[in-house]
Amino acid sequence: MVSHPVHPGNTAFVTGGASGIGLGIAQAMLDAGLNVVVADVRADHLDRAREALAPAGERALCIRLNVGDRDDWRRSREIVEERWRKLHILCLNAGVGVLGSMVESEAADWEWSTAVNLGGVLNGVEAFLPHMRGHGEPAHIIATSSMGGLIVANDGGIYSSAKYGVVALMEGLRRDLAGTSVSASVLCPAAVNTNIFDHERMRPEAFNSGITRDEDELNRAEALARNILSHGRSPREVGAMVYEALVANAPYVFTDNGVRPTLVARRDALLASAGAL
Template identity: 45%
Template sequence: MEQLNGRVAVITGGASGIGLATARRLAAEGMKLVLADIEQNSLDKAVAEFKGQGTPVIGVKTDVSKRDQVKALADAAWDAFGGVNVLFNNAGVAVYGPLQEMKHEDWEWSINVNLWGVIHGIEAFVPRMLEQGEEGHIISTASFAGLVPNSGLGVYCVTKYGVVALAECLYRDLRGTKLSASVLCPMLVKTNIGDSARNRPSELGGTSMVRRRNQEEQNSLQGRTLETPEVAERVLRAIRRQELYIITHEESREFVRRRFERIDRSFDLD
């Protein structure tokens, strides 16, 4: 998908972090923007930024865990710009701690946002993108934790493994069409996902159930912490080249290799 100027991108979690950085990068390519976020103040600020530089943009407050809100987001995009060419399912949350300490509410909140949020995006946008008959691309944010198990991140890993599988299957299912798909699998990036519990619904525990990494856990994290513009540049490359996997950290290669070596050794029955 080489020609981006004048085309339309929808980005969930678009008012901060990787979403906002990608919006800035796509705007620089001449794309029109539909930004979705659960935080109205951040969304208003982002929309004002793009309007100030002359980028056609709308903001739609959206909780991606709610199917009707994602459908309304799609309607707003088509109403404003008449179509969508890039969908970035980027909104996500994280909970920390060993699986044996996780509560049902931890699972429900994480699955609702990280996995159902992506599914809702696929349901609401992809059939309409296919129907419009134009080139397009769908990116879904998973994580390094969607490729390799991480201690203390079991719930997050489960949701992100699901996103990886969804994107891999979507990539295959879209063969022969004008659409393609990618999955973003970064290690550490400088975002505010560590504070995602600020938006946790009260019925699912709210901020009262927050568990943050202790210093030992924080110190054990592997890999560099990238700035969001570096990740946005890789997302743009994947759109242009129709790359399935967007791997941002070279240092993740060894961990992925070891995982598949462990699987491969299981075939040695003797």
């Protein structure tokens, strides 16, 4: 087991870091004395994050990053290397909530979800893993999946397809990195009070949807999601959980045990099917 990298003076990089879980993780890392790069695609969120993190002074840096753009990732790595030389913690948290019937979906729905939710993680690993292995100090990559990466909710098939991929990616990466100075984990949050399902309004033109909703329907869907998520953990609570998981080098990070019965039911169904062979 590698020694953990959560030490004052080390550097963390958080995608989707200007709001929600990402901002909670960034705040937890700053509280622990680390330098933090907050990367996000939304300029308005970055402006608010700069204000919120101003007390950290030069230890916090906010930059724009489109996780689907490999050139953006290359530039981000150059920024880290120029300013702090080494990256120790990579938090691949950026994601978009794509909900709707798979029957009504079109290629654009799948492409957007996959490009951000899975492709953004792959691009981050590709950009920073050689650097993190190269400096030889304890380092860690943690990616945000979801409980939707383990179970599929109603209208969640498109989202879960990418999030299942994140779980598999991080499980495989952890295995491949065993015995090295770098480790990997996956965060599978349940309800957290974030804006994850407000992203439909920000969908790029290139990913115009086959799942069409009028304004009233979109408002209702967003209101329902906000109501559910508002009863979940706060981003600061999740950030503290991620901090503890990094120290412990835990392979999985869960935010509550309320989904345990559903996971047990899925396990039992799998075992029952295997036992029928």
